[in-house]
Amino acid sequence: MSQNNKTSSNKNIKPPKFNFYWVYGIIFALIIGYQFFSSGSLSTKNLSQNEFKTILKDNDIEKIVIVNRDIANIYIKNEALEKEKHKKNKSSLYTGNTPMYFYDFGDLQNFEKELKADKESYSLDFDTTNIEKTNFLEQIFIYLPFIFLIGLWIYFMKRMSGGGAGGGGQIFNIGKSKAKLFDQDQKVKTSFKDVAGLEGAKEEVQEIVDFLKSPDKYTTLGGKIPKGALLVGPPGTGKTLLAKAVAGEANVPFFSLSGSDFVEMFVGVGASRVRDLFKQAQQKAPSIIFIDEIDAVGRSRGKNNITGGNDERENTLNQLLTEMDGFGTDTNVIVLAATNRADVLDKALLRAGRFDRQIYVDLPDLKERAEIFKVHIKPIKLAKDVDLDFLSQQTPGFSGADIANLCNEAALIAARNGKKAVHHQDFLDAVDRIVGGLEKKNKIIAPKEKKTIAFHEAGHATASWMLEHAAPLVKVTIVPRGQSLGAAWYLPEERQIVHTDQMLDEMCATLAGRAAEKLIFNNISTGALNDLEKVTRQARAMVTIYGLNDKIGNITYYDSTGQADYNFTKPYSEETALIIDKEISEIIETQYQRAIQILKEHKDKLTTLAELLLEKEVIFKKDLEVIFGKRPFNKEEITADEIVDEDTNIDNSLETQE
Incomplete structure (x- = not known):
């Protein structure tokens, strides 16, 4: 064996850990000896x-x-x-x-x-x-309680500092940074090719990578490299994935940790860890520090300090502010951070000079969802009938994490059914499972209740078919799934702005379920709770947020900063509150009566649709075309007839929770 091999093998041999069971054995032997010799x-x-x-x-x-x-x-x-x-x-x-x-x-x-x-x-x-x-043994037993307490204190200190019962040498490392270092020895394999969509956000972070690779390109013109970039967006949109891509592309030391890693029960530990983190980063500059969930340590100061419980967190934040932009911070270290609660962050943390850029990572649009699907289906064995464009249209509001979960769920469903490849229907079933919940095959529903559910869902389908701005219908079902007893599945448009008539048509279609119950049975049930909650929220937004009501006018009571607490103080007078309540009620009641009128005009078709739904339990868009004919509006709609088979089994139906 060569000398180099000997050296490498010696490095792999870990020194034996100190075993506390020897201490317990010695103490037990001393007790027995004392009994004999005292x-x-x-x-x-x-x-x-x-x-x-x-x-x-x-x-x-x-x-x-x-x-x-x-x-x-x-x-x-x-x-x-x-x-x-x-x-x-x-x-x-x-x-x-x-x-x-x-x-x-x-x-x-x-x-x-x-x-x-x-x-x-x-x-x-x-x-x-x-x-x-x-007597030597007696002297030992005099000091034995103190020895035991000191040993117990050392044991717990090692456990809190990550050393465990057998670890050693870490008791004094409690103030050290817990950041994980990725450098030449431990590289991140994620690159920008693995990040689908998010073109604007990718362009911003790619420029940060370019700063580190070619700083002279920017500094020769008098520019300065940005000190920090804050990734903001809803959960699951890819903020941490972007940071991983930066780590994989930059080829510089990358320190990764969470905001909660600074928080500790001991006073001064958080600030000490911040100092140690930036010291390590400066020694390896140029480098990048990534702090995930920075809101754990970066919340606004002075809001809940009545009892002094936040002093330690605020001291940690103060140290972080100083390290990011203070005397002696002209080092080539860039700080990346991610949060979905930017509204609670301290203003001093958000100012230019600390986080020069705030990069908003939004939910993906139609085109971006298609690109995300292409990334996540790479390890999946697909059948030829899978239509990614249709799946992208069927998943509005899905984040990148939701789409990844959808692809995985589709593969599990296909494997559960013994298939050799993942088919399009497996993806549709996965959407049902994620959005609506698990199908309840053994749920017992009385015939009278089932009839009520059928007319309720038929009312939604009829009104949405006859309203110009309502979302196109894909499927209606009365198969219970999750918390819903039935559902209507729509294909909503990708809208950047919403007009008043579009909101009113959606409210009318939502209220049509209750309207059908009233029209057919002259009675209403509790099944429309989710519908009422949705339309009330929409009507209140029209009046108090978007300024779409003539009585209130072009006024909004929305606070985008999140600082106002409307639970205790209202931004309007009591007289205005009465007007707001009256206008909300009037909007909802008008659309309810409008839904009843539409259903009266098509009562025979409503009844036919409900009876067909009772018979088949699941009906599709082409069934509605047979009953109602083509939609009376010249709009480009997605045709799913080729995708959804006519003989689709009920157990593999596509539905969504109301």
Whole structure:
């Protein structure tokens, strides 16, 4: 074996960890030893007061040695050892140089007086001496509780600092940074090719990578490299994935950690970790620091400091602010951070000079969803009938994480059914599973309730088919799934802005389920709770947020900063509150009556649709075309007839929760 191989093999051999079980074994042995040796020699016997007096009066005692003013060791004369009572008590370990008995006399002064009196009365000839003797085991047991407490403190300190019961050398590392370093030895394999969509955000972070690779390109013109970039957006949109791509592309040391890694129960630890993090980054500059979920440490200061509970977090934030932009911070270190709660961050943290750029990572649009699908289907074995464009249109509001979960769920469903490849229907079933929940095949529904559900869903379908701005219908089902007893699945348009007539048509179609119950049964049920919640939220937004009401006018009571607390104070008077309530109620009631009127005009078709729904449980767009004919609006709609098979099994139906 070569010397290099020996060196590398020695590096892989970890030093043995200190085992605390040895300490427990030693303590147990000391306790057992103390029980044997604390009373004296093994060859001695403890005498009672009567036994001591008898031996004393018989003049069998050669000498008495008082040890530590506490115990009397008694030595017997050689000629007295032949007596029967001493032969019986003599141990096999006894020697003439050791005491045969010991006597716990109590008070020394009284004991000495009694010995002196007995010696004169019975003409005894024994000698008495006093000695001070140190017992090593007794001394250990005096300090044993303190030793135990110190050992226990060291044990817990190691556990809190990550060392565990057998770890060593980490007790003093509690103030060190917990950031994970990615450098030449440990590279991140993610690149910008693995990030689909997010073109604007990718362009911003790619420029940061370019800053680090070619700084002279920008500094020669007098520019300065940005000190930080904050990634903001809803959960699952790819903020952390973008940071991984930066780590994989930059080829510079990359420090990654979470905002909660700074938080600790000990005072000053958070600030110490911040200092250590930036010290390490400066030593390896140019470098990048990525702080995920920075809102854990970057919340606004001074809001909840009545009890002083936030002082440690605020000290950590103060240190972070100083390290990012303070004296002596002109180092080539760029800070990336991610959060979905930018509204709660401290303003000093968001200012230019610390985070020069705020990059908003929004939910993907139609085109971006198609690109994300292409990334996540790479490891999946697909059948030829999979239509990614249709799936992209069927998943509005899905984030990148949702689409990844959808692809994985489709593969699991195909495997569960014993298929050799993942088909388009498996993706549709996966959408059902994610949005609507698990299908309840054994749920028992009374015939009367089932009829009510059928007319409720038929009302949604009829109104949405007849309204110009309502979303095109794809499928209606009365198969219970998750918390819903039935659902209508739509294909919404990709809109950047919404007009008033579009919102009103959507509200009318939503209320058509309850309107159908009222029209057919002259009675209403609790099944429209989700519908009422949706339209109330829409109507309130029209009046108080978007300024789409004539009575209130072009006023909004929306606070984009999130600083206002409308639970305790309203931004409008009581008179305005009455007008707002009246206008919300009027908007909802108008659309409800409009839905009833539409259903009255098409009552026969509504009934036919409901009966077909009771018979088949799942109906598709082409079934509505047979009943209603083509939609009376010249709009480009997605035709799903080729994608959804006519003989689709009910168990594999496509639906969404209301």
